[in-house]
Amino acid sequence: MSRPCSLCGATSGRRLVEERWPVVGLGEVDLGFRWCDGCGLVRQDPAAPQETLLRYYTLFSNYTNPGRSGRPSPHKQRGMTALVDALASQLPRRGRCLQVGSSDGYTLSRLRDAGWDVHGIDPSPAACDLANRLYGVPTTCCSFETFRTAPGDSFDLVFLSHVLEHLADPAGALARCRRLLGPDGHLFVEVPALVDPDRWPPGYFSLEHLSYFAPETLEGLLRKTGFAVEGGVRVWADAPLYPIMRALCVPATADRPDLAGAARRTLDDCLAYLSRERRQWQRVDRLLARAVPAHTPTLVWGAGIHTSQLLARTGLARRARVEGIVDSDPQKWGQRVGPHPVVSPDRVDYADPRLTIVISTRASEDEVYRTIVERPACKARVVRLYADQGGPGEGVDP
Numbered sequence: 043m044s045r046p047c048s049l050c051g052a053t054s055g056r057r058l059v060e061e062r063w064p065v066v067g068l069g070e071v072d073l074g075f076r077w078c079d080g081c082g083l084v085r086q087d088p089a090a091p092q093e094t095l096l097r098y099y100t101l102f103s104n105y106t107n108p109g110r111s112g113r114p115s116p117h118k119q120r121g122m123t124a125l126v127d128a129l130a131s132q133l134p135r136r137g138r139c140l141q142v143g144s145s146d147g148y149t150l151s152r153l154r155d156a157g158w159d160v161h162g163i164d165p166s167p168a169a170c171d172l173a174n175r176l177y178g179v180p181t182t183c184c185s186f187e188t189f190r191t192a193p194g195d196s197f198d199l200v201f202l203s204h205v206l207e208h209l210a211d212p213a214g215a216l217a218r219c220r221r222l223l224g225p226d227g228h229l230f231v232e233v234p235a236l237v238d239p240d241r242w243p244p245g246y247f248s249l250e251h252l253s254y255f256a257p258e259t260l261e262g263l264l265r266k267t268g269f270a271v272e273g274g275v276r277v278w279a280d281a282p283l284y285p286i287m288r289a290l291c292v293p294a295t296a297d298r299p300d301l302a303g304a305a306r307r308t309l310d311d312c313l314a315y316l317s318r319e320r321r322q323w324q325r326v327d328r329l330l331a332r333a334v335p336a337h338t339p340t341l342v343w344g345a346g347i348h349t350s351q352l353l354a355r356t357g358l359a360r361r362a363r364v365e366g367i368v369d370s371d372p373q374k375w376g377q378r379v380g381p382h383p384v385v386s387p388d389r390v391d392y393a394d395p396r397l398t399i400v401i402s403t404r405a406s407e408d409e410v411y412r413t414i415v416e417r418p419a420c421k422a423r424v425v426r427l428y429a430d431q432g433g434p435g436e437g438v439d440p
């Protein structure tokens with residue numbers, strides 16, 4: 043599905059990536075990424091269809107912290123304390139707060155503790171259930187597009203943290219936020235920042251992110267949809283995981299900034315990142331060609347986007363006998379990634395010395411590795427893709 047630039051409306055620009063990914067539960071998805079030569083916004087184009095993405099969020103909510111009984115990571119908890127403190131000094135008057143994309147409910151629980159009357163919306167039933175169960179946070183389970191309020195209902199703070207980049211029509215969503223704000227209301231937006239490409243993690247251009255904003259393009263979109271950014275867009279280049287930026291906004295007269303200067307820089311940043319990522323996948327492909335036998339059973343551990351990319355970008359499925367995908371998330375059992383069925387870790391015969399297990403996650407590689415080798419009588423051959431990238435040991439075990 044081709045889509046024009048949501049900031050300047052251009053349909054032109056440079057194609058950065060175009061691939062077909064097998065995605066868990068969704069079959070094969072055609073998607074690509076395009077840099078807009080008019081304004082520098084990077085967008086998913088062609089994009090996964092909206093109904094496909096909604097199905098993905100509804101079925102496989104990735105935001106429920108399954109490994110920590112639903113609790114957020116320590117770095118998220120620390121970050122939230124700092125953010126709530128900052129908002130308290132900038133917005134002394136508390137009132138009604140709506141979070142669009144309330145995920146596990148943790149953010150709203152902290153804002154409620156700080157004095158806000160909170161409500162969340164999220165398309166994932168699992169996330170809404172968790173928000174209610176863990177924190178007693180009230181939510182409506184729906185997409186932002188289908189969220190209905192009573193006539194005259196308004197909010198003092200609309201909160202969008204890592205949401206805008208997921209939306210097919212971010213300009214429409216911001217215009218909607220503006221209509222939901224009461225007099226003196228504020229909009230808070232936090233998104234990944236397209237700056238400092240050395241810090242973008244593997245798989246930065248991914249299924250769930252439809253727009254990639256630089257500070258200039260985020261501010262441009264906010265101004266176009268009738269917001270002024272108080273104090274300008276603030277960038278945290280050294281945030282955990284990847285650079286982020288934040289904007290605290292008030293309603294203003296819409297205008298249209300000139301973005302030609304910003305455009306070239308975002309292209310150079312994307313090209314630098316993509317060339318590094320391409321080399322990384324070539325390294326992974328060479329490692330797999332060495333480590334995975336052709337004629338004995340192979341399982342891939344992890345049914346996430348890393349595996350979609352692994353299957354699209356390496357010759358593993360062509361060369362080896364991939365018999366399934368293992369994932370600890372029960373939501374994914376019984377689904378497929380391409381032709382491969384997703385099974386529970388308890389279904390694996392770890393004692394089979396002919397079995398090869400390829401761990402297909404970077405962030406959780408060590409954790410998964412320990413889970414496998416600590417199984418009683420484990421004889422399977424375990425392939426790690428990132429162990430020699432700063433981690434202990436060799437790339438292949440045993």
Ligand SMILES: [Zn+2]
Nearest residue numbers: 047050078081
């Ligand atoms: Zn544009």
